[in-house]
Amino acid sequence: MSGVFIIGRASFDILMSPSPYFTLPFLLMVAILQSAAAPRLEVSGARPDLMLLSVVSWSLLAAFRARELQYAGEPPSLLRGINDGVVWGFIGGIFLDLLSTAPFGLSALALMVAALVVGVFSVGVSSPGFMLVPLMAVTGTLVFHIVFLAGLTLTSRPVFWNAAVTGVILPSVVFNLVLIPLVYGLLSLLNRQTSRERLQW
């Protein structure tokens, strides 16, 4: 194992900063899907939060990589693990804001906070089990929606909190719980693929 980490040290460092050639088009595509396709899949007020799920999944993956490095005796990588998700949250949020009439930057802020919470919790948890992924999907969804609604309220937009909780947030939690295995699985595969390529390089 130590051999792997000795070889992987530089590679992991590169990996944990997502390549802009991959990240930017990928997140732009997710934002476009979120705008063009997700509203058509609305069920009981909830629609797939593709960007949120991508950010949460990447935060988790980054946190898991950071934990591996932590075991190899590299504490600073914990911060990198948290940063990765936050960077994704920022870029993805900006793309969403470009397509939205929400105050510019609000989606980015809400996604960054959600990624930060997921990242900190996932890095800090002593023994990550299989329940961590759905638990973090729920946590990320709640944090994202609460920050977003708070932002709308602070910028003097009318917000109906009761309707938002019952009509959007709770259905979104259920929707995201169903979708997180799919999104997380796809990003894990992608992550594994890119890490293999990088290790070969």
Add this chain to the structure above:
Amino acid sequence: MINRPRSRSWTLFILALIAVLALVLHEAGQLQPVEDLAQYIVSPVQRSIAGLVGDTGDLFTTFRDVRELRDENRRLQAENNQLVTENIHLMELEAENATLRDLLKFTRNNPNYVTLTVDVIGRDPSPYLGSIVISAGQDRGLKPGMPIITVGAALVGRVTQVSPRTAKVQLLMDVSSAVNALVQSSRATGLVKGQPDGMLVMDFIPLEEKVRPGDIVLTSGLGGELPRSLVIGTVTDVVKRDIDLFQSAALKPAVDLNRLEVVQVILNFESLTTLPSK
């Protein structure tokens, strides 16, 4: 050796004679029993051979037919696929055509308005905001405040932000949206506001006015922010309490604002109010 040509001549002569005799006997009907006996002996063999030949012939025909049928089946399947695709395409065109015809009707009935038909290319990614993105912007002369309508002169919303090639439209159902309106039958005025569930509420209707479910609600044109007489929706419920200063009515939008595909921008309507770019 010398006699062989002569004997061969005799053989030929005898054979010819037998043939002629057989012909004569056949014509005289005297040969029938012999013919029947021969037929009786030969016919099973003949039938078997005929059957075998026939089957073999059928086998070749079957091979040829299978190949032809397969080719034809392939061709028909391809043709069928093409027709199904064409049919779907035609149905899509028909639906689009119907929409465009309805939009054209509004243009013909309102020659004073210069309209531009555009596609809806996206919706707001946030479920809390009711807005769409349309496929025209500054390049087609769009400006904030321009009214957006769809089939049946139904009001959809107003342009809020304009980019070089796209524009964002605030829909009627957005909770920040407020439109001056009147009830068609009673001419009662009020303010139509968006609701979080995608429905509309007409508020500030004076208590003494009569409003009933089924009444049509139109834009009033008050304030100069929108043209008059655009259809907003239909009254579904009325809330009227004596302790209130005003009554309110729940409205169902005239069109399903979640399923817009093509809309029209009224280009030559100058809004007297400027929308905040929210």
